[in-house]
Amino acid sequence: MRARHAISGWLLLLVALHALVLFAGFFAPYDPTEQDRNSPYLPPMRLHFVDNQGHFHARPFAFAVKLREGSFDQYEEEGTRALPLKFMVRGANYRLLGLLPSRLHLFGAESEKIYLLGSDAYGRDQLSRFLYGGRVSLFAGLLGAGVTIVLGLCVGAAAGYYGGWRDDLLMRLAELFLALPWLYLLFALRAFLPLAVSPLEAFLLIIAVLGAVGWARPARLVRGVVLSAKERDFVRAARGFGATDGHLLRRHILPATSGVLLTQAAILVPQFILAEMTLSFLGLGVPEPVPSWGNLLSGLQQYSVLVSYWWMYLPALIMLPFFLGYLGLGSELQERTEAYKIGS
Amino acid sequence: MKPARGNCSSQRILFPLLFVLAASFALPTAASPPQKSSKDELLVVPGEIGRSGGRLVVALRAEPKTLNPLIAADAPSREVISAMQADLVHINRPTQLTEPALAKSWKISPDGLRYTLVLRSGLKFSDGYPLDADDVLFTFHVYLDEKVHAPQRDLLLFDGKPISVHKTDSQTIVFQLPKPYGVAERMFDGWAILPRHLLEKPYEEGKIAQLGALGTPPNQWAGLGPFRLKEYVAGQRLVLERNPYYWKTNEKGNRLPYLDELVFLFVPSADAQVLRFQSGETDVISRLGAENFSVLSRQPGDYTMLDAGPGLEYNFLFFNLNDATEKTPAEIVQRQKWFREGKFREAVSAAIDREAIVRLVYQGRGAPLWGLVTPGNRRWQDEKLPHPARSLEKARALLKEAGFSWTAASIGESALLDSGGKPVEFSMITSSSNADRAKMAALIQDDLKQLGMRVQIVPLEFRSLLDRVTQTKEYDACVLGVVSTDADPNVDINVWLSSGGTHLWNPSQAHPATSWEAEIDRLIDEQKYARTFEQRKKLYDRAQELLWEYQPMIFLASPDILAGAKKSVGNFRPAVLEPYVLWNVEQLNLKNNAVNATR
Numbered sequence: 001m002r003a004r005h006a007i008s009g010w011l012l013l014l015v016a017l018h019a020l021v022l023f024a025g026f027f028a029p030y031d032p033t034e035q036d037r038n039s040p041y042l043p044p045m046r047l048h049f050v051d052n053q054g055h056f057h058a059r060p061f062a063f064a065v066k067l068r069e070g071s072f073d074q075y076e077e078e079g080t081r082a083l084p085l086k087f088m089v090r091g092a093n094y095r096l097l098g099l100l101p102s103r104l105h106l107f108g109a110e111s112e113k114i115y116l117l118g119s120d121a122y123g124r125d126q127l128s129r130f131l132y133g134g135r136v137s138l139f140a141g142l143l144g145a146g147v148t149i150v151l152g153l154c155v156g157a158a159a160g161y162y163g164g165w166r167d168d169l170l171m172r173l174a175e176l177f178l179a180l181p182w183l184y185l186l187f188a189l190r191a192f193l194p195l196a197v198s199p200l201e202a203f204l205l206i207i208a209v210l211g212a213v214g215w216a217r218p219a220r221l222v223r224g225v226v227l228s229a230k231e232r233d234f235v236r237a238a239r240g241f242g243a244t245d246g247h248l249l250r251r252h253i254l255p256a257t258s259g260v261l262l263t264q265a266a267i268l269v270p271q272f273i274l275a276e277m278t279l280s281f282l283g284l285g286v287p288e289p290v291p292s293w294g295n296l297l298s299g300l301q302q303y304s305v306l307v308s309y310w311w312m313y314l315p316a317l318i319m320l321p322f323f324l325g326y327l328g329l330g331s332e333l334q335e336r337t338e339a340y341k342i343g344s
Numbered sequence: 345m346k347p348a349r350g351n352c353s354s355q356r357i358l359f360p361l362l363f364v365l366a367a368s369f370a371l372p373t374a375a376s377p378p379q380k381s382s383k384d385e386l387l388v389v390p391g392e393i394g395r396s397g398g399r400l401v402v403a404l405r406a407e408p409k410t411l412n413p414l415i416a417a418d419a420p421s422r423e424v425i426s427a428m429q430a431d432l433v434h435i436n437r438p439t440q441l442t443e444p445a446l447a448k449s450w451k452i453s454p455d456g457l458r459y460t461l462v463l464r465s466g467l468k469f470s471d472g473y474p475l476d477a478d479d480v481l482f483t484f485h486v487y488l489d490e491k492v493h494a495p496q497r498d499l500l501l502f503d504g505k506p507i508s509v510h511k512t513d514s515q516t517i518v519f520q521l522p523k524p525y526g527v528a529e530r531m532f533d534g535w536a537i538l539p540r541h542l543l544e545k546p547y548e549e550g551k552i553a554q555l556g557a558l559g560t561p562p563n564q565w566a567g568l569g570p571f572r573l574k575e576y577v578a579g580q581r582l583v584l585e586r587n588p589y590y591w592k593t594n595e596k597g598n599r600l601p602y603l604d605e606l607v608f609l610f611v612p613s614a615d616a617q618v619l620r621f622q623s624g625e626t627d628v629i630s631r632l633g634a635e636n637f638s639v640l641s642r643q644p645g646d647y648t649m650l651d652a653g654p655g656l657e658y659n660f661l662f663f664n665l666n667d668a669t670e671k672t673p674a675e676i677v678q679r680q681k682w683f684r685e686g687k688f689r690e691a692v693s694a695a696i697d698r699e700a701i702v703r704l705v706y707q708g709r710g711a712p713l714w715g716l717v718t719p720g721n722r723r724w725q726d727e728k729l730p731h732p733a734r735s736l737e738k739a740r741a742l743l744k745e746a747g748f749s750w751t752a753a754s755i756g757e758s759a760l761l762d763s764g765g766k767p768v769e770f771s772m773i774t775s776s777s778n779a780d781r782a783k784m785a786a787l788i789q790d791d792l793k794q795l796g797m798r799v800q801i802v803p804l805e806f807r808s809l810l811d812r813v814t815q816t817k818e819y820d821a822c823v824l825g826v827v828s829t830d831a832d833p834n835v836d837i838n839v840w841l842s843s844g845g846t847h848l849w850n851p852s853q854a855h856p857a858t859s860w861e862a863e864i865d866r867l868i869d870e871q872k873y874a875r876t877f878e879q880r881k882k883l884y885d886r887a888q889e890l891l892w893e894y895q896p897m898i899f900l901a902s903p904d905i906l907a908g909a910k911k912s913v914g915n916f917r918p919a920v921l922e923p924y925v926l927w928n929v930e931q932l933n934l935k936n937n938a939v940n941a942t943r
Contacts, residue, residue, distance in 0.1 A: 033790075037703070037704060037787075073707070122790075187805065187808075195812075195818065196802055197802075198800070287801055288786050288789065302635065303615035303618055303619070303639070304618075304633075304636050307643075
């Protein structure tokens with residue numbers, strides 16, 4: 001009972017977070033590709049409730065900032081000009097879920113822009129980029145992990161269950177895939193592809209590449225579990241009663257791999273989001289100016305960004321609840337299967 | 345080591361030679377004494393007097409490929425070689441003018457065909473072996489030898505005919521040119537004079553191009569530069585030591601260089617170089633990006649950061665204007681119809697916000713660019729070139745004139761359509777390892793979006809980018825940059841000439857594809873043989889104006905040369921020409937306490 005409750009907790013968290021990302025157009029205040037060339041690397045604006053005269057305002061506000069004279073990235077707050085935060089404002093065009101055209105945003109300010117998470121090198125709103133970027137990264141990560149797990153499961157189960165030459169063949173293949181120099185293969189792949197890849201093509205490509213690269217490890221893990229599961233007494237008994245291979249796999253053996261697979265999935269999603277960053281660097285990822293979490297993090301590869309603009313770390317920090325959600329869900333699911341096994 | 349000590353005592357006597365040297369400029373070459381002088385004629389260089397001793401540590405981005413000036417093509421090799429070798433006439437990096445080096449004087453015949461150079465007397469290679477005219481003859485013989493494949497060889501050919509070199513005595517060399525050459529004595533800069541006593545035998549055996557590996561034993565390698573080889577540790581460092589026979593002195597008459605050792609560390613990434621510099625492991629840093637420069641300037645440390653002003657790097661956007669072959673994909677042929685339209689290119693140029701590039705990419709440490717010659721090249725910059733501000737209205741008007749139209753604005757921006765109703769979409773390739781250019785591309789993409797063009801940025805690994813531009817020619821547009829190695833624009837002649845391999849928008853043409861390219865070819869050829877600077881400048885200015893008129897290259901911006909050094913480094917005066925910081929390496933010195941580290 002306790003375990004069931006926890007699952008719904010983690011699930012709720014993940015559903016809520018994914019909804020944020022899915023409805024990015026509404027939650028994000030601005031167009032993620034819109035540059036504001038007069039405010040590069042603007043630090044996050046602080047929301048205030050009390051103004052300089054000490055008056056309390058129910059509506060939070062930020063102070064307008066201006067670039068310090070002769071500087072590139074040093075700003076100072078203008079204590080006199082307040083930008084009150086407005087809710088349900090009309091702003092940049094977007095399509096809700098890619099379908100419904102709309103201009104409604106959860107919040108915004110009237111005359112000037114409010115940067116709650118600061119801005120990047122081109123003065124683009126980090127919060128909007130984070131929310132929109134999640135659409136690409138989370139779903140590429142999820143689908144990539146899904147493809148990987150399914151492939152790994154099939155190959156691993158086949159190798160472990162049937163054994164013999166099939167096992168040898170599949171496992172040697174898996175070893176080959178683990179040993180391949182992927183970086184160079186990706187270079188070669190890039191050369192074969194047409195020069196310009198649209199964001200959608202890039203997205204599908206990322207999933208395909210992630211799936212193709214990742215299947216070997218879960219396949220080996222699954223094979224191990226299957227090897228031990230198929231020697232269990234109840235499996236032998238079922239076989240003795242004349243159960244078919246399909247039935248044995250479906251009913252007795254594959255359920256035993258769920259724990260391993262779920263943990264793998266929970267690890268793979270964050271890992272693939274990072275892999276997407278590498279792909280972006282090779283020109284295989286999502287092209288500029290479309291945001292992705294990989295693109296957001298890649299700025300941190302530069303030393304100067306690392307030491308000068310602390311708010312560039314923020315996307316990494318807000319990714320944590322997402323990853324935590326996956327890990328939590330994975331371990332709870334695993335616990336539940338264990339509990340079920342002990343109980344049976 | 346022994347000859348080194350013997351030399352120190354003799355150099356005091358040489359001090360009065362300063363005026364002899366100055367006088368020899370005015371003397372015609374025939375009047376210079378033919379017999380070998382018993383005294384050494386050293387070059388006295390002005391500058392603050394430094395302390396002798398100590399070691400200076402510098403970081404290189406990569407391990408140099410070779411020490412051999414005949415085959416060196418990469419920047420780290422050139423940087424190391426410039427500290428170990430010397431040329432007959434040298435271009436002073438800060439003034440960008442020529443000054444005497446191994447040759448104490450030169451004379452050009454009235455017809456501009458005969459250059460007579462007189463060597464300093466008493467010159468010795470870093471192994472103590474004396475230099476004479478035969479070494480110079482040997483050097484140019486080797487550079488000209490086709491079998492050696494020296495990359496600079498083309499510069500000694502005039503319409504395919506080589507320059508001829510002979511000596512009149514052991515100090516005097518005559519260069520006979522097939523045609524007058526506008527570059528004049530500047531052409532002698534950068535030709536390292538080679539030690540015949542070490543290289544003649546390998547040359548005759550055909551092995552000279554294999555020499556000069558970094559692991560060469562120090563006693564088998566010599567040059568005329570301020571430093572000589574001492575030690576090489578693969579993957580880590582190259583150590584050079586003071587050349588005791590160097591031919592320059594300071595104003596007090598002490599032989600240069602000041603430093604005992606010059607150490608090159610191999611530090612592969614720019615960020616790692618910054619960290620090494622910050623931690624005090626290296627003494628100077630150059631080739632800095634604006635971001636790292638401001639990080640270093642902001643954090644107080646025991647170093648000085650200097651902005652030497654705009655350098656000679658020019659960044660530009662160009663479109664694929666190559667002739668289509670049967671292999672060219674149909675989409676590219678289709679898009680080339682836009683690219684070939686002069687007004688289209690002009691519109692793109694008008695829409696680009698160059699000021700924003702300078703501000704956002706270089707943090708203001710750079711200059712917007714409208715022509716190939718950068719503001720850092722003071723003598724050759726064309727002041728008459730227009731510098732129009734960004735104008736989207738003008739860009740739209742130009743596109744309209746050229747028959748383009750726009751879709752009605754629905755959601756988002758309206759799209760640009762060509763006369764056939766096709767939306768204008770193309771890709772722009774850029775090097776994935778160059779963050780600055782990737783940023784420029786992102787800004788241009790946004791600028792062009794406002795004209796309704798959909799541009800996709802494709803970051804490519806640098807080699808595959810070059811392959812696309814020069815070999816397969818399968819690309820739409822490209823953002824690239826070139827660093828001129830000298831202020832004289834002739835170093836970029838292969839960019840200008842339609843037959844040149846780096847005439848990027850349409851390289852290595854058999855015949856100029858357009859009339860304006862033919863005209864540029866003619867102007868550049870003419871200036872090559874023009875006699876005076878003014879004549880050449882006029883022709884170059886005209887070529888630049890043509891380039892501006894037709895915009896095959898849309899110039900963007902030029903970054904400043906940024907450098908830094910520990911406060912203890914004396915004579916630190918970075919120049920905008922390569923090697924930015926080490927051009928006066930013989931004068932660099934370590935003040936007070938820093939010296940005793942090596943004692």
